[in-house]
Amino acid sequence: xxxxxxxxxxxxxxxxxxxxxxxxxxxxxxxxxxxxxxxxxxxxxxxxxxxxxxxxxxxxxxxxxxxxxxxxxxxxxxxxxxxxxxxxxxxxxxxxxxxxxxxxxxxxxxxxxxxxxxxxxxxxxxxxxxxxxxxxxxxxxxxxxxxxx
Numbered sequence: 571x572x573x574x575x576x577x578x579x580x581x582x583x584x585x586x587x588x589x590x591x592x593x594x595x596x597x598x599x600x601x602x603x604x605x606x607x608x609x610x611x612x613x614x615x616x617x618x619x620x621x622x623x624x625x626x627x628x629x630x631x632x633x634x635x636x637x638x639x640x641x642x643x644x645x646x647x648x649x650x651x652x653x654x655x656x657x658x659x660x661x662x663x664x665x666x667x668x669x670x671x672x673x674x675x676x677x678x679x680x681x682x683x684x685x686x687x688x689x690x691x692x693x694x695x696x697x698x699x700x701x702x703x704x705x706x707x708x709x710x711x712x713x714x715x716x717x718x719x
Contacts, residue, residue: 579625580616583610583612583613583625583629584609586605587606587607587610588606590603590605590606590609600640600644600645601637601641604633604636604640604641605633607633607640608630608631608632608633608636611628611629611632612625612629612632615628659712660709662709662714663706663707663709664706665683665705665706666683666705666706666719667684668681668701668702668703669682669700669701669704671700672699672700673691673716675697678691678713681706688712688713689714690714690715690716691714692715692717693708693715693716694717702718704717704719
């Protein structure tokens with residue numbers, strides 16, 4: 571068994587690469603991806619017949635270059651720092667929907683927005699009839715504060 575692996579070191583590098591890719595899926599910071607790239611390149615070099623010393627050197631160099639060159643570009647491209655990520659309730663503000671159950675004066679009703687039905691009340695405490703298009707102006711916990719469009 572050991573003889574098989576020593577004569578097929580490329581297989582170990584492929585396994586290392588796959589394990590790094592699987593672990594990268596749980597982190598998402600592109601750190602382990604650089605080692606997966608290094609292991610993949612080393613697997614190709616090992617398949618060409620390079621000895622173990624050269625394989626380790628190539629793995630270290632390619633992984634370091636990936637950390638310096640590939641990772642910053644991926645982070646910059648995919649993790650945009652200025653993009654604000656709104657929570658579910660914050661993302662509702664500005665959405666339009668239709669009153670699915672009459673909103674009573676000073677009371678509550680229901681509004682259908684993007685296939686979801688939300689408890690709602692009018693922003694000026696007036697009644698809004700069923701079927702009227704409304705826009706969410708504020709969220710009060712899980713209650714949408716709406717006004718007619």
